[in-house]
Amino acid sequence: MMDLNELDMLPLFAEFNEDFKAFPDFKTDFVASSEINVETLKNMFSCIDLTSLNTTDSSSDIDEFCNKVAQFKSSFPDMPDVAAVCVYPVFASVLATRLKNMKVNRAVVSACFPSSQTFLDIKKEETKKAIFFGANEIDIVMSVGEFLEGNYEFVGNEIFEIKQVMGDAHLKVILETGALPDSESIWKASLIAMEAGADFIKTSTGKMSPAATPEAAWVMTHAIKAFHKKRGKMIGFKPAGGIATVDDALLYHDIQLNVLGKNWVNNNFFRIGASRLANELIIAIKRAEGLPEPIKYF
Numbered sequence: 554m555m556d557l558n559e560l561d562m563l564p565l566f567a568e569f570n571e572d573f574k575a576f577p578d579f580k581t582d583f584v585a586s587s588e589i590n591v592e593t594l595k596n597m598f599s600c601i602d603l604t605s606l607n608t609t610d611s612s613s614d615i616d617e618f619c620n621k622v623a624q625f626k627s628s629f630p631d632m633p634d635v636a637a638v639c640v641y642p643v644f645a646s647v648l649a650t651r652l653k654n655m656k657v658n659r660a661v662v663s664a665c666f667p668s669s670q671t672f673l674d675i676k677k678e679e680t681k682k683a684i685f686f687g688a689n690e691i692d693i694v695m696s697v698g699e700f701l702e703g704n705y706e707f708v709g710n711e712i713f714e715i716k717q718v719m720g721d722a723h724l725k726v727i728l729e730t731g732a733l734p735d736s737e738s739i740w741k742a743s744l745i746a747m748e749a750g751a752d753f754i755k756t757s758t759g760k761m762s763p764a765a766t767p768e769a770a771w772v773m774t775h776a777i778k779a780f781h782k783k784r785g786k787m788i789g790f791k792p793a794g795g796i797a798t799v800d801d802a803l804l805y806h807d808i809q810l811n812v813l814g815k816n817w818v819n820n821n822f823f824r825i826g827a828s829r830l831a832n833e834l835i836i837a838i839k840r841a842e843g844l845p846e847p848i849k850y851f
C-alpha cells in the first residue's frame with residue numbers, strides 16, 4: 554500500500570520519461586485491424602457503460618432505464634448484457650434494486666462530477682454514500698484546474714484518498730482530456746491517476762467538447778502499457794463522451810487491441826462510456842446476422 558508521502562510525482566514522471574519519448578505516432582503508426590463482424594460487435598456491446606447523466610433524470614426515469622437493462626435478455630436472448638449502467642449517485646439504490654443478481658455493474662459518477670470542484674471530505678463522503686447505497690464502480694474527475702497549475706501531488710493525493718474509502722469498488726478516473734493541452738499532459742495525468750490507485754482511466758465526462766478523441770486514447774493506452782510493464786498491474790481504459798456510432802466505437806476498440814492486445818479487449822479492462830451507442834450496435838448486429846432491424850430498445 555502506498556504511503557501518502559510517497560506520492561511524489563516528479564520521480565514518477567522521470568521513471569516513465571523514456572517510455573513517453575519512445576511511443577509511436579498515432580497518425581503514422583496506428584492501423585485499424587478489426588472487421589465489423591458479429592463477434593466484434595457483440596464484444597463492444599458487452600463493454601458499454603450505458604450512461605444516463607442528465608439534469609432532468611428522475612428516479613422513475615432511471616428505474617425504467619434499469620428495467621430495460623434487466624429485461625434485455627428476454628427481447629435479445631443471444632446478446633450479451635452491457636458491462637454497467639452509469640448514473641448520478643443519488644440513483645445508486647435504484648441500480649441496486651433493479652440490477653440485483655445481475656452481472657451488470659452499478660456505476661455512479663461521484664466526487665462532484667463533472668467539475669470536481671468541491672472539498673475532499675465531501676468527495677469522499679459522496680463516494681462512501683454511493684457505495685453504501687449499492688454502487689460497485691465509481692467514476693470521478695481528477696482536479697483538472699490543479700493539474701493544469703502543476704499541483705500534481707494534490708491531484709494524486711485526492712484520488713488516493715478517495716480510493717481508500719471505496720473498499721472493493723472499482724475506481725475510474727476521468728482526465729477530461731479535452732481540457733489538457735498536449736500529449737505530455739495526458740501522459741502525466743494518466744500516470745498520476747494509475748499511481749494513485751485508479752482501476753480504469755477514462756478520457757472524458759461527456760460534458761465538455763472535445764470529449765474522447767483517438768489521439769488521447771492513443772496516449773492513454775500507451776501509458777497503461779508502460780505502467781503495466783513497470784508495475785505489473787493491468788489498468789483498464791474507458792473512452793467516453795461523443796461515442797455514438799459503430800465506427801466511433803470500433804476505432805477505440807482497435808486502438809485498445811493494437812496498443813494493449815487481446816487480453817485487454819474485454820469488459821474487465823475496456824469500457825465504452827456512451828448514452829447513444831447501444832441501439833446502434835443492436836441494429837448493426839441484427840443487420841450482420843441477416844435479421845430484421847429491431848425498433849429502438851434503449
Ligand SMILES: O=C[C@H](O)COP(=O)(O)O
Pocket residue numbers: 604606639757758759760793794795796826827828829830
Ligand atoms: O461517461 C459517459 C458520457 O457521459 C457519455 O457521453 P455521451 O452522452 O456523449 O455518450
